[in-house]
Amino acid sequence: MTSPMIRAVLYGILPALGILWMLDAPQWIDWVVITEQYLVVILGLALLAGLVTEPLPGRLVVIDWALGLAALAAWLWMAWNYEAWLLDPLGRGPEKWVPAVIAIAVSLEATRRHCGKVLAMLGAVFLAYGFFGWLGPGIFEGAYMAPNRFLLYIYTDTNGIPGLVLKVGATQILGFIVFGATLNAVGGSAILTNLAMATMGHRRGGPAKVAIIASSLFGTLSGSTVANVMSTGVVTIPMMKKTGFPPRYAGAIEAVASNGGQIAPPVMGATAFVIAEFLQVAYTDVVAAALLPAVFYYYLLYRQVDRFAAAQGIEGVAREDLPSLRLSLLQSWPLLAPLGVLIWFLFYLGYSPGKAALYSAGAAYALHVVREPGDALRAIPRLLKASGATLIPILLVCAIAGIVIGTINTTGLGFALTLALGKIAELGGIVALLAATAIIAIILGVGMPTTGVYVIVSVLLAPALVRQGIDQMSAHLFIFYFGLLSMLTPPVAVASYSAASIAESDMWKTGVTGVKLAIVAYLLPFVFALNPALLMNGTWLEISVSCLTILVSGYLLAEFLATRRAFGGGAMRWLGLAVALVVGGSTAVLPPASLPVIALALAAIPAALLLSRLGAPALAPKETT
Template structure:
């Protein structure tokens, strides 16, 4: 692979495919047809098995039911076998045959993993006299031998599939478990025996077969498979064509289209490199054609492709890992991740726009009439306002009708929506056709508003069906409705020609028309809509949601060509066979895409197991606290640096698992000690963001090397430019740690809309400040002020807290009186002195809610707090089990040092006023400078 990356000039399509294969799915292509069929067969069986265990069928037929404990070894066995078959041992190892040693390692690795499955049944009882579950913590000699062999084979598979870094990190942690007594200073611990390590790492659910591998087995595989099937059906090309048709005519249009296309393909690809090569093959040559240098063209593609991993609802594998590690629902993970991901992409589009403005670039020629820029902006504003107004109104309408709850009211709601959709907007379309305000309120606005109305209509209709038909018939009715919608969509799509895959090096005379391009693949949106509906509305488990989406994709692959042929009145011959072949190819591609992820989650489990067995996390907390001197900002910087360093060699998933296991609890606890209450989800997203940044960071960022291979530019320079473009992604984690409104934590829907609008404006201003261009090229002081304004919009509470502190400090003896004087529902903060888990002194901040109660004593009782007051000294005598006091971290014999009482504070949003005045001042200066420059250019 490195030979190709270092090659001068862009790579051919075949070389690019080999690049993706060697990094994601394995670069070995055996000449022996039987071996090829065997590899494909194993991948196919793996996919079918994963679909089977995720479906309700095993429980319906009472056959083939696998528990999570049983499924993990089978999942890892498939990963290991395919890893040794697909990945050569060394650069010079044969690529067209599988050596005997690789066969041996594949078989040994599979047997070692299946040992856990086979020997925890009656079979193991017969051979060894007991099952594995009968001897927890007490392994016998065969257990230890199998564990040792399994770990060694897994580490070798890790080296092949993911490179040496993850293997080395895992070996260092594994060595620490044995060599603990010889470790220096505070890192020293008593060490562990072979038996203890074998049991913990291989035989229990704490190490290799822990949570990470469980998430890979139950969730990640299905989502990766869904993406592979969607891509095989043609959705990848559809997303790229739609992005180009909508944005290619703008300044720097191909680069903006690359950002949008990568955001959409992020739904179907969990690999930065595959995303770069898939979309970059088309976008990078076009970016170069309109004036971008090879390095900047590659950097735009890298920044947008890497950001595909932060885009909900899939987010690579991290979203599902967060569900397990943070112990919140998948819906909450997506809700918290939504705003940062969206505004990060908006900022990247703006970066491209600023680069185009600097170089006075033009877009590609557009088919049809081009709307003037000012009217286009006005149209966008009206469209956004209409969508938000209709969406907000219908949201509260849905809340009202759910509150009323009667069948009649729900039916009335559906009729209102139908009338709204058919009446008002049909009239607008008619007036637009006559030329009235046609440029301002475009048909695109009508389409978006109709989409919002239809979504709410579907929501009411499903609720009505559930109420009338009952829970048994509802799934059948909904399934039949989806089938009808699918046929209707294809009948619409069939009126337009298929979207062919274009040659990116061919000259572009005009962009495709947006309307026909969007309409040609509407049916691809149906499985995505079903996935999001199941996850967000029905609140099904992610595993079951992905299964239904995959099931629909299987149906689409098998039938879409036949249905298209029916509506186009074409011959049906061979259509079913072609669809079946595409389905098989998609199932195989999904399994091969999972090889690296399965290996990575298993190898990362070694590190997680070491942390839980040795307690090194507590030691690391002390080390980080010492280095940072208790400063939360320094803690975050150290965490970010560690994430970047580890991420240079680890895939994103493994990097997230390692750093979140080591440092997420540290950041939360040290933040609490310093008066900053950091939600755990914020820390996990912080770690994840810097983990994906490592795919960009020179000198190791493979995504930058892949983009340079496409563009023919210098890979190191591409990496540095991409890192500079990604600064807006790097600043967001620091901001949402200190302002959790960005994660939509404890905000209403209306507040969420305001947060989104303000955060978007702030990230655009930050981008303008870092890029040195707003309306014109910025001077240094102007860039600094733009960044300051952006900070104020992101975190207005910082300045307001300096002007008017939100808490007043009182003596601990006043706690009882304060509790009685505060309004119910407010929160007070206690500075508490206690001990940590190992008995060392600890000072931290606890948040104590104020609950309803007639007296102070009654309120204290409700929060579960009993105090011992002796003069000015207040000691906690008891914190009741499962009470708010215990949840706040309070415990027996802790000493309350002081009480922070909330005081009335002006709205922090008032700080927007001076920020906006300063922004208007800078904008006025730059507009004058821009007009003067344009006048000089016109005169010249």
């Protein structure tokens, strides 16, 4: 078993190396380092740390160290020879392909240990297709490439492992991981929870609303739905149960709120920067596009929670048992000030996201030193260790993404997938294509980290959507949403099951309740795929009408889903659902801001108010499971 000290060093060296690189440390000593050399060195260190910190069962530490050191040596060998190899692209001797085999094979094993079998198998399948795809049937027959040439392409080419995705992971995402870890190390999670408690805890169903606010704010920085559930859920779920929420409902609220943090600007679990790099657009364009869908996601969740609490008679927490709002605001400056620094560097000074995040982390640490000087030195190992532990699976996912991208580029598989999905569009129309893409995205996203979900799924599926006329931003956000929904969709609803373990509730019931609470996340992507006005891509009239229809539709859906007594039950209840779906669906299927859409939205407003009153007088029977 590796000692805690060695584990801490292995974890800490990764963010430390990344920070030095992003602050241009090599230039301080006039040392010329190519970006790809840095990328493969940090990946090699991540492999060593990943294997040693997630050892094989039994007393097999020697094997873990041997594999890790072999992988590190293989990537260091490439870094050392990289400039010479650039001048010798035709040389493909064993001095190149043998370390390539070691580096790639160990990358798959480390990924299996940290990210699960699904992602590791995906990488292995794409490698196999790279070698044998030329034997495939029909449109899936890939181009032939000599095995050693294919290996070296994956190992050394900027379209392989040391490519764009790994670069984003080892720079932009690394910066925000350090920022998030710094905020957490100096008490940011507790500050967020206290602030949410002070503002929402006394309201109807207050603890659930606290979970929504705290999880949305913390989740956008954490980069992991499950980590968000486990950090905020241990506080919010017991509170929800104590005030009367059934355990399955408490767990589902936390899971859905935590998952929403990954789609909420400005950080989106660090995926916003990957989307910007993939689409070659400004980061602010991604934030603007993702804003309205995230607002409606939380709007509908909030409405459902509020209506459920009203139907069940669940009150908030007594004021005297909550933190003081004034005191919470005063105590929140160590969190709010660094966020202000982040916004200043990002949007006013125009710094790169990763570097802006590092400066913001420095501001958070400086404030912590002022507040608690005695903890100044002890905090550094904590935040470096936390950053490294989070960074390892991210870098491994980036490596697998490099394998996938490299295989697609060399074999023509991307064209085959686009052609296959195009056939679906020809037979069933654009909606059938979107539905098939959504199902594939959910399946491929099972068990992956947030960034990995987007990278893998977008590389495979986005080109087909774009080729059928879907706007690029809409296509990528559509895929991102459904990849993330794998966290909530049974039978492998990782986020819901994690929350269920805290709530001590039935996992399947918690997962089904989570799907109901997140219904807007299953519907909105179809709307903005067919009508990009919801992504701020349109005139102000089109955007306003789209928002109005979704707002009214969400209001009715919340009434329908919150309780069985909505609209008085029976036929009126189903009429409310029909109105909600027609109003919301009109935004997608009719031209933006057309007269029928405007008339339907305006007519639905009094209908929504009237129908919602029909179910108001009596409380629904108490739910206890």
